[in-house]
Amino acid sequence: MINLQNINKKIEDRIIIDNLNLSVKKGEFVVIMGKSGSGKSTLLKLIGGLLKLDSGRIIIDKMEISKFDTNRWADYRLENMGIVFQDFQLLDVFTTYENIIFPSKILKKESNDIIKSKANTYIKMANLVREKNKNIRELSGGEKQRVAFIRAFMNNPKIILADEPTGSLDYKNSQILIDFISKSIKELGQTMIMVTHDSYVAANADKVYFLKDGQIISKLVLDKSSNERLNENIDLVQKELLKITT
Ligand SMILES: Nc1ncnc2c1ncn2[C@@H]1O[C@H](COP(=O)(O)OP(=O)(O)OP(=O)(O)O)[C@@H](O)[C@H]1O
Ligand SMILES: [Mg+2]
Numbered sequence: 001m002i003n004l005q006n007i008n009k010k011i012e013d014r015i016i017i018d019n020l021n022l023s024v025k026k027g028e029f030v031v032i033m034g035k036s037g038s039g040k041s042t043l044l045k046l047i048g049g050l051l052k053l054d055s056g057r058i059i060i061d062k063m064e065i066s067k068f069d070t071n072r073w074a075d076y077r078l079e080n081m082g083i084v085f086q087d088f089q090l091l092d093v094f095t096t097y098e099n100i101i102f103p104s105k106i107l108k109k110e111s112n113d114i115i116k117s118k119a120n121t122y123i124k125m126a127n128l129v130r131e132k133n134k135n136i137r138e139l140s141g142g143e144k145q146r147v148a149f150i151r152a153f154m155n156n157p158k159i160i161l162a163d164e165p166t167g168s169l170d171y172k173n174s175q176i177l178i179d180f181i182s183k184s185i186k187e188l189g190q191t192m193i194m195v196t197h198d199s200y201v202a203a204n205a206d207k208v209y210f211l212k213d214g215q216i217i218s219k220l221v222l223d224k225s226s227n228e229r230l231n232e233n234i235d236l237v238q239k240e241l242l243k244i245t246t
Contacts, residue, residue: 001026001191002047002159004023007056007066009042016042018214019056029185029192029203034211034239037246040195041086043211047193048083051071060159077109082152086195088144088176089137096147097123099234104154115154122150125180127173141168149177152185164218166201175190178204199241203233210244217244 002024004161009017016039021174032040047052049068054125065076078082090099097119104115123132126146131139139147145168152160158242160181166174178201186191194205202208220240222233 001028001061002193003059004047005057005058005059007046007058008054008173009039009046009051010023011042016214017046022216024191024193026097026187026191027189029181029205030194030209031036031179031205032193032195032211032230033202033208033241040213041163042214044083044193044195045162048161049077059236062094070238078103079155079157080158081108082155082160083150083156084145084148084152084160085166085167086163087150090151092136095135096139096143099136099147100154101150103151107155109154109155110144112122115236118154119150122153125176126150127176142170142173145169146173154181156188156232158190160190160192160194162168162192162197164197166196167197171200174198174201199234199237202237203230208237212244 004020004022005089006212007017008015020043022218032043040053046053046178049065053066057064065073066198068076091102094102100119100122101115104110126149128143128146131143136144136147145165149165152162166177169177181192182189182204184190196202203222204224205222208223209216210218218240220236222236223229224233
């Protein structure tokens with residue numbers, strides 16, 4: 001479904017993404033791991049069209065979207081992608097609720113009643129009921145992160161790109177979001193590409209790719225058939241991380 005073909009990106013003459021190839025199937029939950037500065041956020045921004053490739057191609061559903069101009073990209077993103085940014089990118093002048101419904105109000109695909117009820121369900125799920133009518137500036141880091149997370153799911157996107165969506169969360173809230181992701185992917189056939197430093201979160205994915213200096217240097221395919229497997233997967237991820245960082 002998502003095909004990255006020989007993609008390259010330099011920033012200020014430094015190679016950040018180095019001739020990278022990656023294929024992600026529909027319905028797959030893929031995690032990208034790697035040291036700070038290895039190019040993970042840059043890679044997600046390229047897939048989401050927020051940065052332009054220097055060369056290579058990005059093909060989604062047989063469309064070469066890397067050829068899109070900025071406007072077409074913006075339309076495509078609104079309709080098909082949910083993005084959770086590392087720095088949240090919430091609108092400071094709005095409340096929690098207003099931030100969450102904002103993309104759906106622009107897309108205008110669902111009725112106001114449906115948008116409202118979905119937002120309220122997600123707000124409850126993410127433990128944000130008390131924060132619903134607060135201004136975004138009044139929220140803690142972890143609360144803002146949960147707002148950014150559920151906003152990305154509001155338009156039922158085909159693709160979710162999430163940059164460390166549990167980075168500021170405690171174990172319980174991370175667990176809630178992981179359960180939500182698994183359920184949403186299953187029900188809607190969504191495709192998820194997530195960057196994380198957390199091996200517990202990564203252990204829930206179908207595949208984990210390890211990035212170093214803008215290249216994928218190894219890959220794990222995880223078996224998620226049982227709870228016992230989850231613990232083994234955490235071990236596998238941690239061992240692989242140790243290998244690539246030492
Ligand atoms: N706009 C920019 N200007 C200059 N350098 C940049 C810019 N964006 C990214 N870089 C550099 O590119 C490299 C990769 O950045 P990127 O944000 O993709 O890393 P990352 O793997 O997401 O790291 P982290 O785990 O810390 O979030 C870094 O060395 C960073 O300093
Ligand atoms: Mg990053």
